[in-house]
Amino acid sequence: MRRAELPLRRVPSSGIRRSASHPKDSQLTIEFSQVNKSFGGIEALREVSLTVKDGEFITLIGPSGCGKTTMLRIAAGLEEPSGGEVRVNGDTPKNACRQHQVGVAFQRPALLASRTALRNVSMTLEITGRDGALSPDELLTDFGLGEFHHHYPHQLSGGMKQRVNIAAALVHDPAILLLDEPFGALDELTREAMGEWLGAVLSRSTKTVIFVTHSVEEATILSDRVVVLSARPGRIAEIIEVGLPRPRSRASRTDEDFLREVARVRTSLYRAVELSN
Amino acid sequence: MNRITVSLLVFAALALALSACVAPAPAAQEEPAEAAPMAAEEAGEMSENDSEAEFERILACVEENFPAESYFTNELLPAASAAWEPMECAGVDTIKVGMPWVLNDEEAPWYNAIELGYFADVCLEVELVAGGPGVDHLQTLAGGAVDIAVVAGGSRVPSIVSSPTPADVVAVGTFLKHSPYIWLGLDPDTPQDQRSDKVLTPQDFIGARVGIQGNDDYLFSFMANKYGIPEDEVELMEAGFTPDPVLMGAMDYIGAWIVNQPRLLEEKGFMNWVAFRFSDWGWDGYGDVTVVRRETFEENPDLVRRFLAAQTQGLNYLLENPDESAEIAVVYGVDAQLTKEQALRRFELQEALVVGSDDLPVSHMSAERWNMQVASMVQYDQLQLEACQ
Amino acid sequence: MALPGKAVVFVDLANDRTKRMSDRLAYLIMIVSVPILWVLAKLITGFPDFLLPPPDMVADVLWTERELLASHTWTTIVEALTGYAVANAIAIALSISFLYLPWMESLALPWTVIIKNVPFVTIASILIIILGDTPLPKIIIVVLITFFPILANVTKGLKSADPVLLDRMQTLDSSQWEVFTKVRWPSALPYYIAAHEIAFTGSIIGAVVAEWLFARKGLGYLIVQSMSQYRADRVWAVTIVASALAVGAYLLVKAIEKYLFRWQVQDLT
Ligand SMILES: Nc1ncnc2c1ncn2[C@@H]1O[C@H](COP(=O)(O)OP(=O)(O)OP(=O)(O)O)[C@@H](O)[C@H]1O
Numbered sequence: 001m002r003r004a005e006l007p008l009r010r011v012p013s014s015g016i017r018r019s020a021s022h023p024k025d026s027q028l029t030i031e032f033s034q035v036n037k038s039f040g041g042i043e044a045l046r047e048v049s050l051t052v053k054d055g056e057f058i059t060l061i062g063p064s065g066c067g068k069t070t071m072l073r074i075a076a077g078l079e080e081p082s083g084g085e086v087r088v089n090g091d092t093p094k095n096a097c098r099q100h101q102v103g104v105a106f107q108r109p110a111l112l113a114s115r116t117a118l119r120n121v122s123m124t125l126e127i128t129g130r131d132g133a134l135s136p137d138e139l140l141t142d143f144g145l146g147e148f149h150h151h152y153p154h155q156l157s158g159g160m161k162q163r164v165n166i167a168a169a170l171v172h173d174p175a176i177l178l179l180d181e182p183f184g185a186l187d188e189l190t191r192e193a194m195g196e197w198l199g200a201v202l203s204r205s206t207k208t209v210i211f212v213t214h215s216v217e218e219a220t221i222l223s224d225r226v227v228v229l230s231a232r233p234g235r236i237a238e239i240i241e242v243g244l245p246r247p248r249s250r251a252s253r254t255d256e257d258f259l260r261e262v263a264r265v266r267t268s269l270y271r272a273v274e275l276s277n
Numbered sequence: 278m279n280r281i282t283v284s285l286l287v288f289a290a291l292a293l294a295l296s297a298c299v300a301p302a303p304a305a306q307e308e309p310a311e312a313a314p315m316a317a318e319e320a321g322e323m324s325e326n327d328s329e330a331e332f333e334r335i336l337a338c339v340e341e342n343f344p345a346e347s348y349f350t351n352e353l354l355p356a357a358s359a360a361w362e363p364m365e366c367a368g369v370d371t372i373k374v375g376m377p378w379v380l381n382d383e384e385a386p387w388y389n390a391i392e393l394g395y396f397a398d399v400c401l402e403v404e405l406v407a408g409g410p411g412v413d414h415l416q417t418l419a420g421g422a423v424d425i426a427v428v429a430g431g432s433r434v435p436s437i438v439s440s441p442t443p444a445d446v447v448a449v450g451t452f453l454k455h456s457p458y459i460w461l462g463l464d465p466d467t468p469q470d471q472r473s474d475k476v477l478t479p480q481d482f483i484g485a486r487v488g489i490q491g492n493d494d495y496l497f498s499f500m501a502n503k504y505g506i507p508e509d510e511v512e513l514m515e516a517g518f519t520p521d522p523v524l525m526g527a528m529d530y531i532g533a534w535i536v537n538q539p540r541l542l543e544e545k546g547f548m549n550w551v552a553f554r555f556s557d558w559g560w561d562g563y564g565d566v567t568v569v570r571r572e573t574f575e576e577n578p579d580l581v582r583r584f585l586a587a588q589t590q591g592l593n594y595l596l597e598n599p600d601e602s603a604e605i606a607v608v609y610g611v612d613a614q615l616t617k618e619q620a621l622r623r624f625e626l627q628e629a630l631v632v633g634s635d636d637l638p639v640s641h642m643s644a645e646r647w648n649m650q651v652a653s654m655v656q657y658d659q660l661q662l663e664a665c666q
Numbered sequence: 667m668a669l670p671g672k673a674v675v676f677v678d679l680a681n682d683r684t685k686r687m688s689d690r691l692a693y694l695i696m697i698v699s700v701p702i703l704w705v706l707a708k709l710i711t712g713f714p715d716f717l718l719p720p721p722d723m724v725a726d727v728l729w730t731e732r733e734l735l736a737s738h739t740w741t742t743i744v745e746a747l748t749g750y751a752v753a754n755a756i757a758i759a760l761s762i763s764f765l766y767l768p769w770m771e772s773l774a775l776p777w778t779v780i781i782k783n784v785p786f787v788t789i790a791s792i793l794i795i796i797l798g799d800t801p802l803p804k805i806i807i808v809v810l811i812t813f814f815p816i817l818a819n820v821t822k823g824l825k826s827a828d829p830v831l832l833d834r835m836q837t838l839d840s841s842q843w844e845v846f847t848k849v850r851w852p853s854a855l856p857y858y859i860a861a862h863e864i865a866f867t868g869s870i871i872g873a874v875v876a877e878w879l880f881a882r883k884g885l886g887y888l889i890v891q892s893m894s895q896y897r898a899d900r901v902w903a904v905t906i907v908a909s910a911l912a913v914g915a916y917l918l919v920k921a922i923e924k925y926l927f928r929w930q931v932q933d934l935t
């Protein structure tokens with residue numbers, strides 16, 4: 001695997017940084033404390049408290065409309081909480097963005113139609129004025145888009161576009177990555193492959209990730225912890241530690257442990273859905 | 278893609294070439310303008326003789342190549358001695374007649390003919406179609422929208438007949454035997470309540486602001502060519518049909534008719550008006566000329582004859598009964614709020630133009646006058662006759 | 667994953683090629699058929715020369731009076747282009763102010779609607795009385811005619827920027843200037859080009875009409891003058907020049923569009 005040979009940024013000497021059990025000394029990165037959010041009469045989030053540790057991969061899962069996107073947007077400083085607060089590295093989300101610590105990718109790729117894949121990725125660097133460990137060129141090649149640097153978004157498949165989108169979100173090496181259903185619009189098979197790809201890409205980094213998905217399998221295979229939300233108002237129903245060793249691969253999808261963890265998350269999700277109704 | 282680019286380049290090159298042509302064009306236009314004042318100033322007499330000789334040459338050429346008889350006739354006009362007798366009507370012909378101006382008191386002869394039943398007497402039902410700025414009834418006549426046109430500037434008739442895209446029309450009678458066209462202003466050296474005896478010359482317009490109506494700039498162009506007035510040293514402006522801009526000081530002169538606007542100034546208390554009469558300076562065409570299509574003239578001369586008879590009867594009535602005519606005119610002249618006194622003043626001013634200085638009966642025209650006018654127009658570039666350039 | 671992407675583009679491109687061919691063919695057919703239709707129209711209607719002169723006569727005028735036509739055309743082009751440039755500047759400035767100062771939009775919108783819909787002949791007549799035969803009234807009329815489609819389109823285009831992209835820009839802490847140049851303006855560009863298709867040709871018609879009302883130079887004046895000299899052949903020659911100018915303007919916009927959006931049809935082979 002060519003990808004495995006490429007050193008990605010800040011990879012510790014151990015090779016694999018992530019583990020199911022977190023190092024005790026890890027400092028908090030993103031902290032939601034008593035966050036409320038209402039849109040007019042609609043209460044989107046109520047009393048949400050969550051601490052995301054440095055380097056942790058957190059997945060938000062829950063019924064549609066439970067406030068996952070809203071949580072991400074608050075963490076990215078795109079939305080102000082109505083009550084409570086969110087701190088990112090001890091600072092406001094806006095300031096964290098100002099220091100270019102946050103990379104964001106949404107379900108719909110945020111790409112400019114008139115820029116090639118490469119120029120879409122390098123636009124992040126133009127704006128932030130920062131360089132990542134890998135150049136946009138190297139990053140796209142690393143993401144398996146070697147031949148497509150000079151293709152325009154309309155010439156790329158959905159999965160390719162999403163890879164470019166994620167590349168654009170992390171090319172400047174932010175410590176935090178917020179991903180809102182990046183594979184939501186893809187077919188089942190592509191989605192699985194992309195999930196695996198993302199796991200591989202991120203397993204080599206020390207990024208703190210908040211990931212939103214509707215797929216229990218995806219959540220289970222990628223996360224250190226899965227946060228299950230219930231809807232109306234959006235609250236944290238349960239936080240599940242995924243007890244699976246890393247690295248995880250496609251093979252582990254048929255693994256018994258994996259199926260057990262999936263069942264655990266699914267049960268919790270069902271409960272949350274019931275709670276919402 | 279490439280071929281598109283190439284054709285674009287070709288287009289751009291064409292546009293450039295087009296713009297390059299611009300350079301010689303103004304130069305070519307300036308030449309006569311510069312040459313003319315020189316000629317006028319340096320050797321006045323010589324050039325006058327020259328231009329007279331030139332005029333004689335052109336006149337001879339016009340008489341030979343474009344004689345007035347090819348576009349005018351008096352033969353359908355009623356005999357001067359004829360007594361008025363209503364006809365027996367088997368049927369009534371309905372016709373549309375284009376008027377020379379908006380409906381004011383200028384059209385008094387035709388109002389008379391309607392009001393006093395002259396048209397009905399000759400089995401005609403006549404609808405008067407108003408003219409005015411922007412309406413050229415010579416064109417609506419040629420196109421067929423009207424059956425007969427009364428054309429304010431008679432000189433337009435040889436213009437349309439001799440055009441490369443001609444309309445075959447015939448002038449069959451005239452109301453005014455001399456051009457009433459003037460440039461009207463106020464004389465600052467004469468008190469308002471006194472009449473001015475100032476005589477304007479073409480040179481007086483250099484540096485002046487002159488308002489003219491839509492299509493009339495051929496009149497200016499003629500004078501400018503004839504007297505060497507550089508065209509860009511007269512500031513031409515768009516004028517309406519009242520002399521108000523002159524009163525307000527927005528313009529120094531305004532294109533007008535001697536029979537119309539001066540009386541309006543007088544009425545406002547400005548007796549010190551002063552007029553540059555085009556007929557005194559070489560532009561003397563007939564005014565309010567009745568014109569028909571040649572096809573009408575040839576196929577239905579009787580209709581034209583009847584129309585002219587009634588028109589002439591209305592005209593004679595105007596000359597003999599100005600008072601009654603004025604009363605009729607203020608009723609029919611719906612486009613202008615005129616008083617009877619104003620109409621009477623017009624009739625007074627216009628009588629000399631109607632009767633004329635020739636020995637011909639009213640409405641009659643002469644080939645000699647037509648030919649001279651055409652020759653002037655050819656000489657000063659207002660009419661193109663290939664044979665006579 | 668790679669193959670379908672390529673195939674899609676390839677099909678697109680093929681379509682575009684045939685389309686371009688047929689486009690060109692259509693213009694060729696038009697150019698050829700105009701004189702034919704012309705002659706037919708003359709035969710059928712029996713219009714005399716002073717209404718509809720034969721095409722060869724008009725072609726003759728186009729050639730023999732080319733210098734005259736060129737100099738008046740130039741005047742019209744200058745007026746149209748100047749007015750159009752001013753219209754663009756005003757419209758774009760207004761659209762941008764609408765984007766950042768929404769109250770400006772509420773304030774200005776009724777005015778722009780009124781200005782657009784007042785019969786411009788009224789305004790033109792007044793302008794001509796005040797300003798006389800100067801280029802200014804013509805330029806103002808061109809501005810009045812052309813600025814609204816640009817304003818409407820650019821305003822819409824600037825607002826059409828993808829909110830996802832705007833969010834991305836915000837999380838990257840980009841400056842307003844960067845948001846504008848990298849996201850807003852590129853999003854507005856297709857709308858802006860679409861506005862040119864209408865407005866640029868309109869600028870020429872606007873200038874001609876303004877000259878037609880009152881001027882001593884330009885194609886509009888030439889129409890008036892030729893009509894008053896009963897030169898139908900020249901009137902039609904001017905008409906052809908003006909139409910050719912408008913078509914040229916349209917094709918120019920199309921070519922620029924094709925150039926700016928060439929990435930949409932880029933050949934991948
Ligand atoms: N801009 C907004 N204005 C009004 N209401 C909003 C807005 N954004 C979100 N909401 C409301 O907040 C609630 C949570 O929305 P949110 O998009 O966070 O849900 P979600 O969990 O991401 O749902 P999904 O899984 O369908 O994406 C919903 O009820 C939604 O209607």
Ligand SMILES: [Mg+2]
Pocket residue numbers: 068069070180
């Ligand atoms: Mg969502």
